[in-house]
Amino acid sequence: MTGHDSIPDVVTDPSGERLMRADSIGHGVPVLAFDVGGTDIKSALFDGEGVARGLRRTPTPVADADPEGALIDRLAKLAAQLQDQHPDVAPEAVGLVVPGIVDSENGIGVFSSNLGWRNAPMRELMRQRFGLPVAFDHDVRAASWAERVLGGARDYADAVVLIIGTGIAGALLVGGQPYTAGGYAGEIGHSPIGEWPCPCGARGCLEARASAGAISRRYVEATGTAVDGAREVIARAAGGDETAARIWDEALDALTMSIAQLTAVMAPQAVVIGGGLSRAGGALFDQLRARLADRLSFHRIPVLVPAELSGNAGILGSALRAREAAS
């Protein structure tokens, strides 16, 4: 049993210290970086060579009363642990990235259903606790920034990064920089393309049809058969299961529709696709390329490329942002 002061269920990331094709964020000041999600927190120190030290995944604390206070307490404990284990790394800034609506310019967590806050002045609260400059940003925008600096978007100044997992999150790069619109831009998962209900309260959201979560949920609802995620639905579709084939086809059509709209309106050079579903590989990318070409005409169809930093894009982006805050 874990005591009140310890952090329960510390799990070292099974990927260990390896950061998926990006062994380092490059030379610079040492920083402390956090990537906080609804269920777990990634944390690490990044040394002067840009190498992650002590990268770990631990649970996000549950707190109804004071969600920002409980989170900052937990981050301070993680920082102390990391510092104990890596006393040679003296961070000069802290990066924190979170889901929801984030006003990174003003350092405000506008809204997060996962973390339970509204208009939380996170950057200032963190600065007070850590006594260091703090970068506070949206997790997927930070991830897209890492893909821009180190990963799949490095060759494309105008790009859309789409992370397809339990939900669908997006971020826009315009002229090589994240485009935020006060934190409201990039909600591609909650852009409407049909009329079905979405738990967010809107109708026809892409996420409710094309996320890995939606694909497996829709299959279970249609058949009563449990599956091991969207990958199993895709495998069943390839094996001749008609229900699986229909659900996968509808997910591909929905993604095609959304990317076609992005193409017409923003004309990005590339769409960088990450998250669990992106590991479906050719089944996803080849299908999307063919369907996009089929439904558009004079438009400039973007290159579709896989994200390269995978699950670590968020914490890499957090570390990159922390370095910018330090300078």
Next chain:
Amino acid sequence: MTGHDSIPDVVTDPSGERLMRADSIGHGVPVLAFDVGGTDIKSALFDGEGVARGLRRTPTPVADADPEGALIDRLAKLAAQLQDQHPDVAPEAVGLVVPGIVDSENGIGVFSSNLGWRNAPMRELMRQRFGLPVAFDHDVRAASWAERVLGGARDYADAVVLIIGTGIAGALLVGGQPYTAGGYAGEIGHSPIGEWPCPCGARGCLEARASAGAISRRYVEATGTAVDGAREVIARAAGGDETAARIWDEALDALTMSIAQLTAVMAPQAVVIGGGLSRAGGALFDQLRARLADRLSFHRIPVLVPAELSGNAGILGSALRAREAAS
């Protein structure tokens, strides 16, 4: 009958010299400005006070063999006429704006189905003919720039301008500047939101359902009754005509869907709506506001405002761009 050297059917714009709430583009160097459409050309000299002199509308020449040459010949004749009539205005630069795909950075008319060219080096051809610095831009992007500087978008750095007439054209303002993506951005009229065919070759384009042209065409197809444009269909809908009501309802739903997507993805502060359909006033704006609120949830819904420069936004934008080219 008109001779070969004269410009046929010169028609002074019925709006005369009045430029719709923008009597002047402000103080600056005198310029010559053209706004070329598929059927007619607007031309004017703008004097040092920014007042349009000799504003007129004349037909676009039809030429299969050398469309860019025929157009430039015509523009040179218009310039000579304007100069004869206003010898006190000595233009220091020329603005030319056209429809289609325009690479304004490199001065290339990439593609225009209306004007019949591909990869035409228009800026250089114009410079050779006129011996002056030339600004070459897309008509709707130039119009959006005029709305930004002088009109409905003046308070909004992040805005979408939507011109709903025979077709639907759009332009994006990002951080106060037009966002072009090599000329491919802003094709909101040809962004897919359904499955119906579009003459452009794509499927489900907004324009094929919600343009003023589509609304009247669909009504005529459904009823065999000729109408005086979309305004008559809207009036019939208000008067209890069920077919008209259905077609207008579907057009509003289509516009709502597209604006909802823009809201989720780009989160503009405002959508500035111009063109013939925008003069439907409350019937359009109130309906769109109510339907947007109904179909979205946590999103930041943009302000919907009417364009202010109406049919003259294009030539005002052309003149503004010409002044930038002169400096």
